Amino acid sequence: MQLEATNRFLDPAVLAGISSLDLVAKTVVDGFLAGLHRSPDFGFSQEFAEYRAYSPGDDLRQVDWNVFARTERPYLKRYRGETNTAVMVLLDASASMGFGSTAVKKFDYARYLAAALVYMAHLQRDSTGLIVFHDDVAKVLQPSARQGQLMRLLHGINEAQLGKRTDFKRPFFDLQRILKRRGITVLISDFFEAPETIVKTVEPLRFRGNELILFHILDPAELAPKLSSPALFVDMETDDAIETSPDYVGGDYRHKIEAHIEDLRSKAEAAGIDYFFLRTDRPLDEGLREYFTIRRGRL
Amino acid sequence: MGFLSPWFLAGIAAVGIPLWLHLLRQYKRTPQPFSSLMFFERRVQSSVRHRRLKYLLLLALRCTFLALLALAFANPFVNRTSTSAPRRKLTIIAVDRSFSMRYGDHMQKAKLRAQEVASGLKSRDMAQVFAVDSHVEALTPPEFNKGVIEAAIEAIQPGDQASSFGEFVRALRVMDQENNTRFDVHFISDMQQSSMPPGFRDLQMGPHTALTLYPVASSNAPNWAVESVNTSAHVYDPNRTRLTATIAGWQTEAATRKVSLMLDSKAVASKDVTIPANGRAQVEFLSFEVPYGAHRGELRLEPPDQLPNDDIFRFSVERSDPKKVLFLYSAGRAQGSFYYKAAMESSSDTGLLVQPAPIEQATTIDLTKFAFVVLDDPGEMDSAAAQAVCNYISRGGAALIALGRDSGRLGKVPLAGDRVAGKLEAQGAARFDPGEPALRGAGQFDNVQFSQAVSVLPKSGVRVIARLADGSPLLLEEHMGEGRVLIFTSALDTSTSDFPLHSSFVPFVVQTGHYLAGFEENPPSVVTGTTIALRRARDQGTAADVIGPDGRHELALNEASKAMNFALLRDGFYEVQRADRRRLLVAAHADRRESDLRTVPPETLVLWRNTGNESAAAESVGEQKQTRPRSLWRYVMLLVLAAAIAESLFARRYLKEERQTA
Secondary structure (H helix, E strand, C coil), X not given: CHHHHHHCCCCHHHHHCCCCHHHHHHHHHHHHXXXXXXXXXXXXXXXXXXXXXXXXXXXXXXXXXXXXXXXXXXXXXXXXXXXXXXXXXXXXXXXXXXXXXXXXXXXXXXXXXXXXXXXXXXXXXXXXXXXXXXXXXXXXXXEECCCCHHHHHHHHHHHCCCCCCCCCHHHHHXXXXXXXXXXEEEXXXXXXXXXHHHHHHHHHHHCCCCEEEEEEEECHHHHCCCCCCCEEEEECCCCCEEEECHHHHHHHHHHHHHHHHHHHHXXXXXXXXXXXXXXXXCCHHHHHHHHHHHHHHHC | CEECCHHHHHHHHHHHHXXXXXXXXXXXXXXXEECCCCCCCCCHHHHHHHHHHHHHHHHHHHHHHHHHHHHHHCCEEEEEEEEECCCEEEEEEEEECCHHHHCCCHHHHHHHHXXXXXXXXXXXXXXXXXXXXXXXXXXXXXXXXXXXXXHHHHCCCCCCCCCCHHHHHHHHHHHHHHCCEEEEEEEEECCEHHHCCCCHHHHCCCCCEEEEEEECCCCCCCEEEEEEEEECCEECCHHHCEEEEEEEEECCCCEEEEEEEEECCEEEEEEEEEECCCCEEEEEEECCCCCCEEEEEEEEEECCCCCHHHHEEEXXXXXXXXXXXXXXECCCCCHXXXXXXXXXXXXXCCCEEEEEEEHHHHHCCCXXXXXXXXXXXXXXXXXXXXXXXXXXXXXXXXXXXXXXXXHHCCXXXXXXXXXXXXEECCEEECCCCCCCCCCCCCCCCCCCEECCEEEEECCCCCEEEEEECCCCEEEEEEEXXXXXXXXXXXXXXXXXXXXXHCCCHHHHHHHHHHHHHCHHHCCCCEECCCEEECCCCCCCCCCCEEECCCCCECCCHHHHHHCCEEECCCCEEEEEXXXXXXXXXXXXXXXXXXXXXXXXXXXXXXXXXXXXXXXHHCCCCCCEEEEEEEECHHHHHHHHHHHHHHHHHHHHHHHHHHHHHC
């Protein structure tokens, strides 16, 4: 039984073998939706807003069959987000995101996550946008629910290139100007920065009724590096080198990274920001399912 | 302790290499990219300490290895003081008994001087008497009894061999090296110049040997001698007998001497010959009568001088009818016998008559009446005929087997059994050793073209005398029992070569004929010391016999049945009966270099004497303390080896660990 439960989710290495990002997104979203009792209420914007008359091409799953039974006319159930929610995905493309000790690097994992999120938002007809940033804003796709937006977003995610280093302050200053519309902002990053700085930088995004979600992506080797002899580590962003020993990595480092995660989590929650941690060796659909389950419960 | 090559100690500086590698050098590791170093702290000290602890033993081994290696090259030594027991002293009285000591009263003088040396010995002195000619013979063991020494000296008689000072010194050097003894050598000799070795280094005495020389001859002793006689040992036609002799004089005035030719002690002819001062003269005797049988010839120079033994030159001569050679040919192929017979008869006085016969008649002919048998391309022989020829050869006979086309098809050499590899293409003969007894004087086979030859793979023990241009054997010699066989890998007719048409065919036929007939084994005279073969096969049980110049049997009973050779050591005639029943009369004469009595210059004798250690002759003293350096480099090299092995083992273990962690 345990085996079946494990195999039900998609190994990130399998996703890495799929070249098409839209197929990856579809596979992930379909995967975690199939693992649940399929519900159209499952998404970013779950608050009911209104009914809309069915028109050809609409998803039959969104038809409210109770209303159809009473009125013999098909109506679609519309949620709040479908009308006035903009989902903005912020993808960190700093050099540190290029690290990976498994088949999937952090940046790949982040791209799969971003693709899955925009795909899901597209299914809900949310207006979706994308911002790729590192020490500067590299790419901006304004939120839109127009036809072809999904392909543009996926293309933007696919074409995203790693930059040099992360600097939250500068891109987020620009983002505040870009994100004028109220909505949900998803920030995907490895957050190698002091938690106070991160929260202080991103906190303004939720002041105007925005909802902010932090997806924290880390590689297993970043959580517990395996060393049997002294090693020389080079920072992928700054090129600084440092020699360290196995005893430090096995002790102090682990405590520090765990404390960092916990600190970020607590500070984010204290600031009313959603925080979700993901390891790159964890199946993405499993992680998304867990997150949305928690989110629905919270709502 | 010291060092023989201290400069090599500078190599110890190489110890710095492992020190640098292990401790000082920045440990170069392949940088590993990491996402962020914000949670890392520099822990360099910890890692270096880790390396130090881990490789300390390896570092120590490497430093030890290099230091020991430099030490080994510096060649350390320690001075060892050893107390050695004094070498005991042995007085050696050596007397020259070579042929030249027969001159006048040289031997009496030598004995007198030797007795004087012996009388000077004290009762505690140990002495030994040696007799020296071409070899060194100890006449007594080391002896304290002066009477034994004096008796041994008195018993020394002059011999007929040449003396060799080089051989004498070599024997003394061996004794010097192998015995813990000081040698006080007294050498009494006529000090002939001709006895000196080619190089003065061969006269170097050992470090514990003192030499005293006693010349007994004057430097200008005159002497005449019959230096050489040249005649044939076999006479077939008395009208063709010829003898030439050389009469030589050393330090002599011009003189006319009478030279007499004697056979069996009877004067046959005599001539007067005038010998120039300090020179040589030739004398010739022609057509002298030689009766049938073997005879003892002498050429005497009269009147005798102070060395009468070299005034007589002894030689043997034998008168007989020519020996017959049986030429066996295959039916209808007598061409080879024609060429062979013509070649044999074209040379004068060969002493061999060729009798051709078909090979089938081998069983009906008494082969023992023939000097040897020629088989020309016998092919596959009738078994009875083959057996008859084999029996004849193994009992002391001889055969020449020529291989033509029929024999080539057999796959093996008839009678001999050597394997045949096939046929060879047209080619000439390679050059061969002109000193080969079977081909001596035959010349080279220039321009001879062998259109076809049989490729023979010789058995072990078979000697290849001549080869073809491609290296294949052309003429081989093989022993069968007491007999011998020559195998010629081409036919004796013109079917396989043009050899019978060339002038070199005649000397080839004559010389191989003489060789097979045994003429080479019976020269008219040999120098004393020459050995003659008594048998060819070691396992042949037939007894041989040698009767010496004094008429006594020279071989003991066990020697007669086993001895392979016999050395002719005395001047005179030896009657030899070999194991193959052949009888020889051999004349031996002393080496005529002994007739030249010129002596070694006194200054050279002084130099020779000084090569010895005069202190060796001194009386023995108490215990001697000697300080000798003892080299330690062997032991250091053993330590180097041990360090290298240990380093290899530890380094292998560490490398294995590193590979696993990498």
